[in-house]
Amino acid sequence: MTNVTVHPAWLPAGVWRPIGSRRVRVDVPGTVRDEVEAAVAAHGGELVTSGDADLILTLAGPAHHGYAIVREQRATTVTAATHAGLLHGLFATVRMGESAFTPGPRVDSAPAFPRRMLDHWDNVDVHPVMGQVERGYAGGSLFWSAGALRTADLPRIRDYARLLAGVGINAVALNNVNVHATEARLLTDRLAEIVLLAEQFRPYGIRVHLAVTFAAPMLLGGLDTADPLDPAVRSWWALTLAGVCERIPDFGGVLVKADSEGQPGPFAYGRTHADGANMLAEALAPYGATVHWRAFVYDHRQDWRDRSTDRARAAFDHFTPLDGAFADSVIVQVKHGPMDFQPREPVSPVLAAMPRTRLALELQATQEYTGQQKHVCYLAPMWSGILGFRPRGDDGPPIAGTVAEVVAVANTGDDPFWTGHPLAQANLYAFGRLAWDPTLTPGEILDEWITLTFGADDGTRAALHAIMDDSWRTYESYTAPLGVGFMVRPGHHYGPDVDGYEYTPWGTYHFADRDGVGVDRTVATGTGFAGLYPYPWSEVFESLADCPDELLLFLHHVSYTHVLRSGRTVIQHIYDTHFDGVARVAAARERWRRLRIDPDVHARVAALLDEQLRSAIEWRDQINTYFFRKSGIGDAYGRMIY
Amino acid sequence: MTNVTVHPAWLPAGVWRPIGSRRVRVDVPGTVRDEVEAAVAAHGGELVTSGDADLILTLAGPAHHGYAIVREQRATTVTAATHAGLLHGLFATVRMGESAFTPGPRVDSAPAFPRRMLDHWDNVDVHPVMGQVERGYAGGSLFWSAGALRTADLPRIRDYARLLAGVGINAVALNNVNVHATEARLLTDRLAEIVLLAEQFRPYGIRVHLAVTFAAPMLLGGLDTADPLDPAVRSWWALTLAGVCERIPDFGGVLVKADSEGQPGPFAYGRTHADGANMLAEALAPYGATVHWRAFVYDHRQDWRDRSTDRARAAFDHFTPLDGAFADSVIVQVKHGPMDFQPREPVSPVLAAMPRTRLALELQATQEYTGQQKHVCYLAPMWSGILGFRPRGDDGPPIAGTVAEVVAVANTGDDPFWTGHPLAQANLYAFGRLAWDPTLTPGEILDEWITLTFGADDGTRAALHAIMDDSWRTYESYTAPLGVGFMVRPGHHYGPDVDGYEYTPWGTYHFADRDGVGVDRTVATGTGFAGLYPYPWSEVFESLADCPDELLLFLHHVSYTHVLRSGRTVIQHIYDTHFDGVARVAAARERWRRLRIDPDVHARVAALLDEQLRSAIEWRDQINTYFFRKSGIGDAYGRMIY
CATH class of the missing domain: 3.20.20.80 (Glycosidases)
Known part of the structure; x- marks a missing residue:
């Protein structure tokens, strides 16, 4: 094996302690038993082959591909119909930590999607x-x-x-x-x-x-x-x-x-x-195998003039x-x-x-x-x-x-x-x-991941939530405004280049001119894309008044002075979000700097946050300058636009 | 040798006939004699070692690095002080063709530059x-x-x-x-x-x-x-x-x-x-060798905001x-x-x-x-x-x-x-x-090249002049207007990308916005570049009124409605030259199509002219659309701008 230190991600040894320190019975050979065996060896518990145990994992259980966990005073029992289901039940028990061993309501978990x-x-x-x-x-x-x-x-x-x-x-x-x-x-x-x-x-x-x-x-x-x-x-x-x-x-x-x-x-x-x-x-089909057939088909040799x-x-x-x-065994992948x-x-x-x-x-x-x-x-x-x-x-x-x-x-x-x-x-x-x-919320998933990965105390947890919860919207705010997309450097797609794809055969345009920006995809005057949705979204997307701000330029071509549902003009929205996005990255970087965490992880993320801040500033300045040069409209708050 | 047919360019066998069919005396061994020997072998002349001849090449002659050609009834004599000079004299005789053997004034040719x-x-x-x-x-x-x-x-x-x-x-x-x-x-x-x-x-x-x-x-x-x-x-x-x-x-x-x-x-x-x-x-220096030291030094990690x-x-x-x-033995190469x-x-x-x-x-x-x-x-x-x-x-x-x-x-x-x-x-x-x-004119040089390469009849000569004489200005007309430069695809530099270098560290900007375009390099309000020239050019370049149109945007930032010395506005100049440039390429392509010439050369150039026309149209449409979107000013003649 190549000589690298692999960081354990979300299944580090520590999270196995609640299971590994107990008496566990696994009624089936294979990976579930191997995992438990390793855990009890590390944490001083015991793998028993019959009789009483604190945790019992057994094949017999719900008629779905998931697992059930029954927590009683005497023992916690994980059941599943298949070995894979039992394995997922075991990992679910790991996620639950000590609470897996506190009496509580039955957990019955079936996956929403079989694959x-x-x-x-x-x-x-x-x-x-x-x-x-x-x-x-x-x-x-x-x-x-x-x-x-x-x-x-x-x-x-x-x-x-x-x-x-x-x-x-x-x-x-x-x-x-x-x-x-x-x-x-x-x-x-x-x-x-x-x-x-x-x-x-x-x-x-x-x-x-x-x-x-x-x-x-x-x-x-x-x-x-x-x-x-x-x-x-x-x-x-x-x-x-x-x-x-x-x-x-x-x-x-x-x-x-x-x-x-x-x-x-x-x-x-x-x-x-x-x-x-x-x-x-x-x-x-005779072998129970499937075809995934991608629907990503389009003309990548378009003429931008068309x-x-x-x-x-x-x-x-x-x-x-x-x-x-x-x-039946074809899945069209969209x-x-x-x-x-x-x-x-x-x-x-x-x-x-x-x-x-x-x-x-x-x-x-x-x-x-x-x-x-x-x-x-x-x-x-x-x-x-x-x-x-x-x-x-x-x-x-x-x-x-x-x-x-x-x-x-x-x-x-x-x-x-x-x-x-x-x-x-x-x-x-x-x-x-x-x-x-x-149906899990992004916040609770993140919370799980933080706990499993960092075994986090409340300070670490709060910091990571502050940095990560809204990080997608932060990224959106300093890059592509209002759903316009593709203002990236051609080829590698990192960093801003507003016109980078504007005159290319890839079919990815924003049509910005001195008056406005956006792609008219309405039925009334545009490409008709809005009409491909069922009611009510066909009408919502078609309507300039009802279209959600964040998708406006994907569906409509509007003037820079068009007033968004938020009450701001398009041009002011562009400026505001770009200044705000950079400020949020700077705050995240500060927050990370103060965090006490595994030094390798800390150093890597700190270096990346430096790059993120540099890049966010580059995005902000190029996007703002581009639209200022085109629109001629200054920032309402007089901030620096080059 | 790799198995390719090498096209002979400007020294094909045919142009040696006037020399090769005569009696020639070369008074010095080496390449001059070898060249003449091959020529007379091909065209039936004779290489004589002494006595009378139609053409005599001899070391003895002008006190410079060139050659002299004396054309008398009896013989034509080429003299030079060095073997290299004699070689250049021989090639000059080739260029003169039959007229080298008609009595006429003495040719005394020294190179303007030693290297x-x-x-x-x-x-x-x-x-x-x-x-x-x-x-x-x-x-x-x-x-x-x-x-x-x-x-x-x-x-x-x-x-x-x-x-x-x-x-x-x-x-x-x-x-x-x-x-x-x-x-x-x-x-x-x-x-x-x-x-x-x-x-x-x-x-x-x-x-x-x-x-x-x-x-x-x-x-x-x-x-x-x-x-x-x-x-x-x-x-x-x-x-x-x-x-x-x-x-x-x-x-x-x-x-x-x-x-x-x-x-x-x-x-x-x-x-x-x-x-x-x-x-x-x-x-x-002890060996008579020199240093060429390039003056191409600049900061290629500029910040476009600076x-x-x-x-x-x-x-x-x-x-x-x-x-x-x-x-003394350093040459600064600029x-x-x-x-x-x-x-x-x-x-x-x-x-x-x-x-x-x-x-x-x-x-x-x-x-x-x-x-x-x-x-x-x-x-x-x-x-x-x-x-x-x-x-x-x-x-x-x-x-x-x-x-x-x-x-x-x-x-x-x-x-x-x-x-x-x-x-x-x-x-x-x-x-x-x-x-x-x-001091040679581009036209007479091209004429020489056509004759040497194609041994051209008047029709071919006229067609090549029509296609080539102004081809640089044609290229300029459908690409970079008014000296602005660098509106090219980054990296490979082929094809248009108006903003391709606009936000990069390479220091190559046009500063186009909704009102105007160009780089202010005046002393009064710009970078002071115009002042680096001696009088009168420092004043000519500094002056918006006197600056030559073709360099205007290199030296001044002006509005799209600025009236050029030509009487046209900047924006109309952009449209006119781009439409005109494409028309000229199309005409050249037609002219070439009708030409009867070596089929390999004809096919290669014909295919390249197709690409040139495609590329010129791409340039025209992108540049025109870009400036139309920025300026909002239409073409005075209502031609198609996408």
């Missing part, structure tokens, strides 16, 4: 532009290094599996959705690597998935087509995927990015995405006509917003428009557009808002009640803190917890 | 960002490939030397001024490669120079300092450079980019550039206080403009401010900011204007009369057409010719 999945964008080869991990900000890949599997580091991968299971994640896609030539071969002659990785994840109840290229029959199979209706293509896939499932009995399935940003897909053969996905589903094309409509226009056409993981987007209208299709909500834990794990940005409030959004109004179900599963793009790597920024661990933790129970 | 130098920015290793040739648009390096000398391709290097000698160039710096670790070693353990390259250039009277890193004593010598006043450092350089000169008796000298864009220099030790340059000069720093002043502020302090090879800049004020220093004027044949050898851009009109500029007004000397030499950054590589764009050959040709005689 809680993490997508790694790890490359096997180092990509010349994207590196070892595409959009990775936490060091290298845990799995591969410069073309080779990290066989010497398998123990760390098993630690990683344990960490994920500890927060309820039970599925992992191992490789990047942009599948290059080397990565394609994981499906065939490099399959042994996936077998080995699956062995690390299996003890923790995690199934592995593989991102594959739609062109595999040509690239690997020597066929001259990848047409999904061609019998030779179908038989190549059937044979190949059967081979995978036979070597990996709990293989989760495949993940496909097709006809997107240069990746091949069924369009080349005049076929639909359903044709493509169903072909794979047919091959995998005002009729709206990237925000693309997934809707491509996929909703196919509702009902996908096989990014949470209509564009691409901006700090603020409306919830994708696709999520409310395909009732006869199993949809996965795709979130992004890796902070591509939210500070790249250099900025503190606790994303649970954003995700919680998405999961709780009710597309049909207050009487309709929330997104959490309509999607079939949730997926996040991983933010982890071989960094000693797992996530580059130590506080970014909270995002991975929050994703797992929300995927289990989307 | 006519080409700087290659070739890397030995492929640089991860810059590639094999920094800012190279003509394929790979002629000298190195992926870390190794191209020993198999030495014959092509000799062809290249011949091509350069054919237009009067007599010095070549072989490697990039940004000297990385591998390239540094050319000075020591990889010196054999320079020896071998010098052998290819020597027969054509071309001396080789080497770009070195100021940190060499540390990097290669193991010293712990590179302080130019440290005795150990001085002795390391003396010893090392003596070693070079002993292996290469005609070694030209070293070229240094110090304290610039990250390259090390004397500033680190509190020493001046004169201290640094003089140390090297002392080591080289309005007091002006990059245009930097070379002046750094170097003019050192006038008189440099040793870029033609105060910024960095933009399509339009004022002549650098440094060129008129260091009377006691030998200055070299540095031009850029490689088209970094002028279309990257995808756009036709004949640069002789720009260079001719610079050489003819009179900093002290009409009664003072032109730049050509005050600088000691001229240098150009090479535009050549291993491309079959030598320069990527076949028509870009004309820039290399024009540089050589202007360096020999700066």
Whole structure:
């Protein structure tokens, strides 16, 4: 194993004391017993094989994939129907601490989503532009290094599996959705690597998935087509995927990015995405494996002069006509917003428009557009808002009640803190917890994470809440105003460049001129995007008066002097939020400085907060100067605009 | 030799017919005789060793580095004081064609500058960002490939030397001024490669120079300092450079980019550039070799918020206080403009401010900011204007009369057409010719090049003049208006991005806001740059009324409605020139399409003209839209602005 000190994140030895110091009975062999055995060895308790115990873990229990915890005077009993459920029950007991051993009401916890999945964008080869991990900000890949599997580091991968299971994640896609030539071969002659990785994840109840290229029959199979209706293509896939499932009995399935940003897909053969996905589903269904098919399809070779094309409509226009056409074991994976993981987007209208299709909500834990794990940005409030959004109004179900599963793009790597920024661990933790129970509040999840990670006293807890609770809104305030998005440096996406994407083929524009800013996506005068939502949101978004401030420029083009629902003008809102955002970062930095905490963590975060402050000032000054130069309207409070 | 068809450029076999079909006597062995021998073999003439001849080439002649040609009824006689002079006389005879053999007045031609130098920015290793040739648009390096000398391709290097000698160039710096670790070693353990390259250039009277890193004593010598006043450092350089000169008796000298864009220099030790340059000069002077020391020194880590720093002043502020302090064999090499090879800049004020220093004027044949050898851009009109500029007004000397030499950054590589764009050959040709005689007009130089290269009939000649004569002004018209510069995509510098450098540390700004655009560099209210010129230009540039239109935004910040000397407003000028520029490119493309010419050349240029038109339209639409969005002022003629 590479010689690094790995910081333990949310399952450090200390949190095992309440269990480890007791007599525990585990009625089943495997990981649950191994974990308990290690805990009692460390804390002086006892693992008993029969008879009385303070804590009993046993297979028998609720008819769901979760667990039940019964706390009685005599003993606490954890039951589950499956070994994985029992493992989650054990970790839940860890989270409860001493209170797990105080009589109290029965806990009966079933996960909201059967699959809680993490997508790694790890490359096997180092990509010349994207590196070892595409959009990775936490060091290298845990799995591969410069073309080779990290066989010497398998123990760390098993630690990683344990960490994920500890927060309820039970599925992992191992490789990047942009599948290059080397990565394609994981499906065939490099399959042994996936077998080995699956062995690390299996003890923790995690199934592995593989991102594959739609062109595999040509690239690997020597066929001259990848047409999904061609019998030779179908038989190549059937044979190949059967081979995978036979070597990996709990293989989760495949993940496909097709006809997107240069990746091949069924369009080349005049076929639909359903044709493509169903072909794979047919091959995998006998093995209980699935197809995750991404809905991230749009024209990335737009002409900025063409005002009729709206990237925000693309997934809707491509996929909703196919509702009902996908096989049962296909999950269409939809990014949470209509564009691409901006700090603020409306919830994708696709999520409310395909009732006869199993949809996965795709979130992004890796902070591509939210500070790249250099900025503190606790994303649970954003995700919680998405999961709780009710597309049909207050009487309709929330997104959490309509999607079939949730997926996040991983933010982890071989960094000693797992996530580059130590506080970014909270995002991975929050994703797992929300995927289990989307009704948890961001505050209580953060509280759990603080306790598990820092065993925190009240001062530390208060400081971390102060720094993290609103950090996403802070990030939003000094970067993209009012939902406008994409004012970032092209390519790497870190730091401001207001016009960086304004005249490019990527379909990401703000249309700022001397009079105003924003994208008219109304039905009346714009691209019609607002009309893709069901009532009442179609009307709310269409209305300049009712549209929420934070999404105004995503949906409307307004003058700088337009008065927001907040009572401020657009231009003054831009200035105010940018000055305020920097002030909040400065305050967080001060607060962190005074904190007494593990010195390695303290030093890393302190250095990152310096960078965050520098970057926030750069954002503030560029955005303010840009809009001052365009609008000619000064700050009402006379603050410095360069 | 790598298996490519090399297009012969301006010395194809055909142009040798007038000489090759005659009786020629060469009174000296070496390249002159070899060239004539090949010519008469090809065209049926005769090389005689004594007695009568139609053409006589002999050593004895004018007391300068040029040649004389005496055309009498009986014979034409070319004389020169040196073998190199005789070679240039021979090539001059080739250029004259049949008229060399018609009685006429004596030609007595001395070069205006003793050294006519080409700087290659070739890397030995492929640089991860810059590639094999920094800012190279003509394929790979002629000298190195992926870390190794191209020993198999030495014959092509000799062809290249011949091509350069054919237009009067007599010095070549072989490697990039940004000297990385591998390239540094050319000075020591990889010196054999320079020896071998010098052998290819020597027969054509071309001396080789080497770009070195100021940190060499540390990097290669193991010293712990590179302080130019440290005795150990001085002795390391003396010893090392003596070693070079002993292996290469005609070694030209070293070229240094110090304290610039990250390259090390004397500033680190509190020493001046004169201290640094003089140390090297002392080591080289005994061998007749020189130091070229670049004046391209500025702060590339500026803060865009700091309005007091002006990059245009930097070379002046750094170097003019050192006038008189440099040793005799130091040449301070000054870029033609105060910024960095933009399509339009004022002549650098440094060129008129260091009377006691030998200055070299540095031009850029490689088209970094002028279309990257995808756009036709004949640069002789720009260079001719610079050489003819009179900093002290009409009664003072032109730049050509005050600088000691001229240098150009090479535009050549291993491309079959030598320069990527076949028509870009004309820039290399024009540089050589202007360096020999700066009073030649761009039109007559182009005419020579057309005749030598295409042996052109009148139709071809007319078409090429129409396409090329004004191509630089055409390029200027659809890119950077009124001298503003740097509205390019950061990094690679191809294509428009108006704000691409506006908030960066590179010191390259336009300050466009809703009211106006341009950089106030006046003494009265700006950075004072205008005052760095002698009278009358200090007053001309300072005056809003007198400043030439084409430099207005380089020197003044004006409103969009400011009326130019041309009578048009600034905003209308921007629109007009951008529409007009595209129209001119479209016309050139049509004209080229109808031309009957070598099919390889025709196809290559036709494809490039397609790209030029696409790119020109992109420039037009982005620049026009940007300024329309900012100014809110429409086009007077109602043309399409997106």
